[in-house]
Amino acid sequence: MQPRRRPPILVASYGKQEPRSTGGNSDVISGAKGGNVLALKGATILTPEKTIAAGTILVEAGRITAVGVDIDIPASADVLDLSGKTVIPGMIDAHCHTGIFADGVGWAHSDGNEMTDPITPHLRAIDAVHPEDKAFGDLREAGVTCIGTGPGSGNLVGGQTAVLKTRGRTVEEMLLRYPVGMKMALGENPKRVYGEQKRTPSTRMGNAGVLREWLTKAQTYMARKAAHEQKLAAFRAGEKDAKEPDPFETDLKLEALAKILTREIPAHIHAHRADDIMTALRLAKEFQLDPILIHATEGYKIADVLAAEGIPCVPGPILISRSKYELRELNPKNAALLSRAGVKIAIQTDQMSAVRHIRLDAAVAINAGMSDEEALRAITLTPAEILRVDDRVGSIAVGKDADLVVLSGAPFDVAHSRVLRVFIEGETVFDAANG
Numbered sequence: 001m002q003p004r005r006r007p008p009i010l011v012a013s014y015g016k017q018e019p020r021s022t023g024g025n026s027d028v029i030s031g032a033k034g035g036n037v038l039a040l041k042g043a044t045i046l047t048p049e050k051t052i053a054a055g056t057i058l059v060e061a062g063r064i065t066a067v068g069v070d071i072d073i074p075a076s077a078d079v080l081d082l083s084g085k086t087v088i089p090g091m092i093d094a095h096c097h098t099g100i101f102a103d104g105v106g107w108a109h110s111d112g113n114e115m116t117d118p119i120t121p122h123l124r125a126i127d128a129v130h131p132e133d134k135a136f137g138d139l140r141e142a143g144v145t146c147i148g149t150g151p152g153s154g155n156l157v158g159g160q161t162a163v164l165k166t167r168g169r170t171v172e173e174m175l176l177r178y179p180v181g182m183k184m185a186l187g188e189n190p191k192r193v194y195g196e197q198k199r200t201p202s203t204r205m206g207n208a209g210v211l212r213e214w215l216t217k218a219q220t221y222m223a224r225k226a227a228h229e230q231k232l233a234a235f236r237a238g239e240k241d242a243k244e245p246d247p248f249e250t251d252l253k254l255e256a257l258a259k260i261l262t263r264e265i266p267a268h269i270h271a272h273r274a275d276d277i278m279t280a281l282r283l284a285k286e287f288q289l290d291p292i293l294i295h296a297t298e299g300y301k302i303a304d305v306l307a308a309e310g311i312p313c314v315p316g317p318i319l320i321s322r323s324k325y326e327l328r329e330l331n332p333k334n335a336a337l338l339s340r341a342g343v344k345i346a347i348q349t350d351q352m353s354a355v356r357h358i359r360l361d362a363a364v365a366i367n368a369g370m371s372d373e374e375a376l377r378a379i380t381l382t383p384a385e386i387l388r389v390d391d392r393v394g395s396i397a398v399g400k401d402a403d404l405v406v407l408s409g410a411p412f413d414v415a416h417s418r419v420l421r422v423f424i425e426g427e428t429v430f431d432a433a434n435g
Helices: 135-142 188-195 204-236 252-261 274-287 299-309 334-341 353-367 372-378 381-386
Strands: 038-046 051-060 063-068 078-081 086-089 091-096 144-149 157-165 175-185 267-271 291-295 313-315 404-407 419-424 427-431
Touching (some): 038 404, 091 353, 091 381, 135 419, 135 427, 144 175, 144 353, 204 274, 267 274, 274 291, 299 313, 313 334, 334 353, 353 372
Parallel strands (some): 038 078, 038 086, 091 144, 175 267, 267 291
Antiparallel strands (some): 038 051, 051 063, 157 175, 404 419
């Protein structure tokens, strides 16, 4: 996300939870009754793995308990007849800024770029998310049930990203997993932001140099911390001649950077141009990072390299203009070309409210040659895998959250196929019949 200008974590992953109050700001509609089983019957069920005609999905306590054709429906179940309709998994945008650059409020809630320091790994997306951002309602209506949201690209290291469900009164209610990545950036944005301040970095050399400097500092910090812990353990064990070491001084920035050096979380690296992408790969190899390429706008130029290296890419946004130099080679076929080359891809919007158009972005990728199955995977299961939440979301399978979208037709017939109903953990969060 390009840094905006002003006008001229809960440091743990959240496991499986009980169904929550829908709460929020908004138009969330109550779901199935109490602990009753909900049966969605008769729909064509589309998942990245298979298609089930006239299928049934059973939901209980927010989870999918059965899916298939010959499913016994309990007599006490609430049955929703979806004959002639289509059900897909709740859609997921792996990279956006919803809730951090809140929709319709301008600079007052432009909280995604702390452009006073190029290295801010200790900043946390969860401390900036505004649950009452009106964009969350737009996303629910469009069938987007889960997002990866985080800082923008004004800094070389912007901070830690999070995965949210798109409903809830508080970040804690919305949170699915945190942290899921460290937002980093190469290319124009950081060098422009700090070049205008007459500070480093102001060149692409500076971008790489400052990142290398801080990652090296973090390596040294980790070694010092390990040595301190070893001395402390020896002292506590009463080993001969062991002395109690001085207290270790914690550095929040270096502690945060250690998470990518240990591969606890991946490095989400914003890079558009092919040369910036290759710089990202060099840094990742040098420091043994687990990289995920955000945007990869010129990825199609080096798709064979990315495929050979096994680097996941999150291409997009697809429907934008060539608004700056590093977007001059923007190609709407990028996602399709990367996929065809064997690169693991998840389509993203990089937006706030416009995340609701992710189905259209996927349709554009299909028009460029991607298969319908791969396009569906690119906005459901693959983003869930990249965000490390595929144990909970991304497909319609027993044990997963009942995050489901009911459509009037085929998912990528965006001109005619409407979102009729949306469920998050078995609760109706949007019903077109109610307005």
